[in-house]
Amino acid sequence: MSDPLDARRPPDLVLASVRHPGEEICLDVHLRAGVVSAIIPSRRDSGALPAATRVVDLEGRYVIPGLWDEHVHMTQWALASNRLDLSGAGSAREAAAVVGAHIAGAGNGAGAPGPVQTLVGVGFRDAIWPDLPSLDLLDGVTRGRPTALISHDLHSVWLNSAAAQQYGVPVDAGGLLREEPAFDLTRELGQLPDAVVDPWVRQAGQAAAARGVVGIVDFEMTWNPDAWLRRISGGFAALRVEAGVYPQDLDRAVAEGLRTGLAVAGAGALLSVGPLKVLIDGSLNTRTAYCVDPYPNGGHGLLTVSEAELLALLVRARQVGFVPAVHAIGDAANQIALDAFEAAGIGGRVEHAQFVRSEDFARFGLLGVTASVQPAHALDDRDAAEANWPGRTDRSFPLRSLLAAGATLALGSDAPVAPLDPWIAMSAAAARARLDGRGPWHPEQALTRQEALTASTRGRGRLRVGDPADIAVLDGDPLTVSDAEFAAMPVAATLVAGRFTYGG
Incomplete structure (x- = not known):
């Protein structure tokens, strides 16, 4: 398979009239063969450039190295956006009410041909609820429809009796699976057709690119390289992916000659082997x-x-x-x-x-x-x-x-536990507070914005000659904009190996 980066990379590209954060001088960033080849003071005369060079005038915007999310469960993140959101529930009863209202509005599916589809919800946080999840509570609102609710941290699943019976898992009066049994069921709930999941993953990748993301470390709890090879061969090209491996698959990985950092054959420069994840x-x-x-x-x-x-x-x-x-x-x-x-x-x-x-x-x-x-x-x-x-x-x-x-x-999101958006992560690191009126929580543990940027760009922090041409172009100076603007930083363009994955 041809490299999807090489296939669409212009021979030469100049990002004209850009600035480093915190600086006023305008620069031209020259990109060649997927690498930053020069950073020089801006010049309006393009006569000295090769004829094939494309010049993009960015009108004084700011450039930073492209952002990485160092901890993602990409399939779960893509699935979560297509599941019932329970993140706003302040109690077990509120969560059950959301489930009941959804079933009442959509019907429980019992009249449809074939097996009844399991209702999957995501995002509940029972650690701070005043009441406890229970089997009876969920049974009382689900009308016999199999229902599985995945906690925000992915470490527990709240089931009703119909789901427990359908998936053959024992539950007590609380209806909760925790840790490995919860992980096993979460994997099973994610067994949807590739033709359904892959477009959702592609959409999630495009949304990440629109936030300046150039790469992720994907810790999906399954054998991941084959899924990503399929997606990339099907046109996924928004991000670089490092696919993690779990201990149960280590022997397979070794037998296939894989090791951390190795490019996976057949995916060009987009896919490499990630770390060995041990919980x-x-x-x-x-x-x-x-x-x-x-x-x-x-x-x-x-x-x-x-x-x-x-x-x-x-x-x-x-x-x-x-x-x-x-x-x-x-x-x-x-x-x-x-x-x-x-x-x-x-x-x-x-x-x-x-x-x-x-x-x-x-x-x-x-x-x-x-x-x-x-x-x-x-x-x-x-x-x-x-x-x-x-x-x-x-x-x-x-x-x-x-x-x-x-x-x-190294900063990340653990998506779907938090959104796949490094600006949210960096804002939390630098401000230690949301924009909801609550004061900062342990502000003595805050980072500066520059430190947060460095930890989100694999230690690069600032664009330099010789870097990969993985770049985010911003509408504001991330070092000086307000806290609200920083958390929602408008991204004008994103490039991976000198190819625009967003904007441009």
């Missing part, structure tokens, strides 16, 4: 994040991989060329992850690092472990954190403390 604890919403101190209602959370098993996985990753990405949310889980990185003699990533012991901040930098963080979660989860980690939230979502201690930060 070792749960989440805050489900109170399964593994913590040093007990939760107010008891228990320390759940360690889903033993310390010995984790060390063995990291040693294997080192041997076969995979960078480990260890999901660790609780402070005890982060300690265990760092211990394993140190014992295995390998660097890598910790995904989330939401709650970290103070004595572990510096270990990230010392061990070469990147903190792959999702700043929007700090605002989504602030009430749940205060309720479940009382008196200790000064080290919850500790972005400033990690950076000050020498850690490398």
